[in-house]
Amino acid sequence: MLYGLNPDTSGVVWWDRWSQHNANSVVLARSGAGKSYFVKLEVLRSLAEGVHVAVLDPDNEYLRLAEAVGGATITLGAPGVHLNPLDIPGGDVRPDAVTRRALFTHTLIAVLLGQQPPPAERAALDKAITTAYTHAGISNDPTTWRREAPLLRDVATALTDQAQDAATTLTARLTPWTTGSFRALFDGPTTTPPTGQLVVWSTRLLPDELRAPGMLLALDAIWRDVDTPTVRAANPPRRLVVVDEAWTLLRDGAGAMFLARLAKSARKRRAGLSVITQDVSDLLGSDLGHVVISNAATQVLLRQAPQTGEVVADVFGLTTGETRLLLAARRGEGLLISGTHRVGFQAVASPREHHLCVGELDLTDND
Numbered sequence: 001m002l003y004g005l006n007p008d009t010s011g012v013v014w015w016d017r018w019s020q021h022n023a024n025s026v027v028l029a030r031s032g033a034g035k036s037y038f039v040k041l042e043v044l045r046s047l048a049e050g051v052h053v054a055v056l057d058p059d060n061e062y063l064r065l066a067e068a069v070g071g072a073t074i075t076l077g078a079p080g081v082h083l084n085p086l087d088i089p090g091g092d093v094r095p096d097a098v099t100r101r102a103l104f105t106h107t108l109i110a111v112l113l114g115q116q117p118p119p120a121e122r123a124a125l126d127k128a129i130t131t132a133y134t135h136a137g138i139s140n141d142p143t144t145w146r147r148e149a150p151l152l153r154d155v156a157t158a159l160t161d162q163a164q165d166a167a168t169t170l171t172a173r174l175t176p177w178t179t180g181s182f183r184a185l186f187d188g189p190t191t192t193p194p195t196g197q198l199v200v201w202s203t204r205l206l207p208d209e210l211r212a213p214g215m216l217l218a219l220d221a222i223w224r225d226v227d228t229p230t231v232r233a234a235n236p237p238r239r240l241v242v243v244d245e246a247w248t249l250l251r252d253g254a255g256a257m258f259l260a261r262l263a264k265s266a267r268k269r270r271a272g273l274s275v276i277t278q279d280v281s282d283l284l285g286s287d288l289g290h291v292v293i294s295n296a297a298t299q300v301l302l303r304q305a306p307q308t309g310e311v312v313a314d315v316f317g318l319t320t321g322e323t324r325l326l327l328a329a330r331r332g333e334g335l336l337i338s339g340t341h342r343v344g345f346q347a348v349a350s351p352r353e354h355h356l357c358v359g360e361l362d363l364t365d366n367d
Contacts, residue, residue, distance in 0.1 A: 001045050003336060004345035013345040015336060018238060020297035023272030024263055028312065029302030031278050034332035036061050038302065038347045039242060039276055040357040043198070044069070046240050053198050054222040055242040056215055060204045062244075068356050072194030076214045077205030082188040083217045086132070086149045089224040098140060102129045104220055105155070110254035111213050112177050120166035128158035128167065152186040153178040182210055185217070193221060212252050219243065223262060226271050239271040247279035256288040263295040280308045284315050301326055302334035 029035040132150035156178040159167040201218040249255035283289040313323040332347035
């Protein structure tokens with residue numbers, strides 16, 4: 001794939017993320033450095049190669065692109081749009097499918113609360129999840145998995161029925177998301193998610209209190225499609241999962257752990273995880289952030305802020321000259337790094353690609 005031109009030699013910079021030891025990437029840059037433009041170019045060129053792409057879009061930057069190329073969008077926070085975290089993926093034949101959904105529900109609850117509940121509340125929650133599935137007629141028998149899954153409010157009801165202090169406390173803590181102001185996203189069966197070669201999940205309409213949980217739910221829905229062992233062709237398509245403004249998840253311990261697990265497991269599923277963030281400190285300032293970096297064979301650094309230049313230089317082993325380049329880089333200019341190999345590049349686009357990335361285009365244009 002064309003990444004751009006080498007400004008030092010005027011040579012062409014080509015890169016195949018899929019031929020590396022994993023197809024993951026990180027893109028780090030300050031605001032205004034051209035990271036979204038660069039990522040949109042990669043999305044377009046990936047689509048042309050037959051790759052299936054799912055984008056987690058917090059700022060509605062990819063909606064016009066999706067519309068222009070016939071992609072699908074789902075807008076979390078819009079009226080009538082629901083994502084049920086307890087849904088069992090269609091076609092999942094693993095004997096522990098219900099357990100997997102229960103474990104994810106634990107992760108979601110931790111994100112909603114901003115921390116892991118204490119042990120007594122976690123035990124009560126686990127019992128309530130099992131009870132909610134039982135009341136819905138869902139067991140470890142795969143023939144029951146097509147039944148309508150319980151909702152988060154059903155778990156809260158099961159907590160209330162326990163009549164224990166820990167369960168009562170947790171029920172009260174979950175009230176905003178089960179019966180209160182923030183229930184809309186979870187308050188119904190999952191609406192049919194869009195399918196296609198490009199799917200964009202927008203979280204722009206979600207309030208700040210639901211931004212991280214919404215991103216986690218969307219990423220889980222994306223990953224269920226990648227991870228579920230269904231009957232497929234002998235050579236399933238490659239899949240690229242793009243998480244823009246990943247700092248929203250990285251600031252939350254449970255969310256960061258979920259992202260780190262995906263970074264580790266993508267390679268075995270013919271998938272690549274692309275993490276993009278402008279808040280470099282959230283990626284570089286935690287052990288889980290370093291796990292994401294260490295599991296990304298492709299690393300792209302665009303213009304950096306002076307406040308983060310030294311940290312970035314230390315983590316990526318940059319020379320003094322490379323650090324200066326990133327501090328003074330023009331929009332779309334940066335470094336492509338893979339192991340000990342690195343090269344400078346300036347992202348370039350054809351006129352058609354440029355219009356697709358920044359605005360509307362008459363698709364009857366043959367240029």
